[in-house]
Amino acid sequence: MQVESQGTTCLISGRLGQEDVKRLWPQRSSLIAANTQVLDLSALEYVDSAGMAFLMELLSQANGELVLKAPSEQVRKLVSLYDLEAFFTE
Template sequence: MQFEPQGNTCRLMGRLSQQDVKDLWPQRQSLVADNIQVLDLSALEYVDSAGMAFLMELLSQAKGTLVLKAPSEQVKKLVSLYDLEAFFTE
């Protein structure tokens, strides 16, 4: 799992599974810089329910407004299943 900042956007790349969440959990407060306003999910290959919960945790701890954008088709299925559309920009 990689976090690649690009201006006010951070692009997430790779996989975000339960094991990845366990590995990333201790670092969760430092993974996204304070100036980041958008998490771009277009390069996430896979997200499971633990990964989706982790993304919601990142949103909840953000100091400012933080939104998600560009979910992959696989991520869109979870977004729809858990009714999380309100957390995504168009």
């Protein structure tokens, strides 16, 4: 997974699976810039349940001041499966 800050938006790209989560977990509090308001998932090619839980952890650290945007088709399937639509903007 790659993280690229673009002002108040952060583009998440690549893959986010269980092994990625294990590697990124210690960095979770510093992975996203403090001024970030939107996580853009349009370039996230793959996410598994561990990856989705990691994204939810990033949201919880932002105290409700962060939203998810533009999930890829693969991510959209998990969003629907876990009923997480409320965390995404249109």
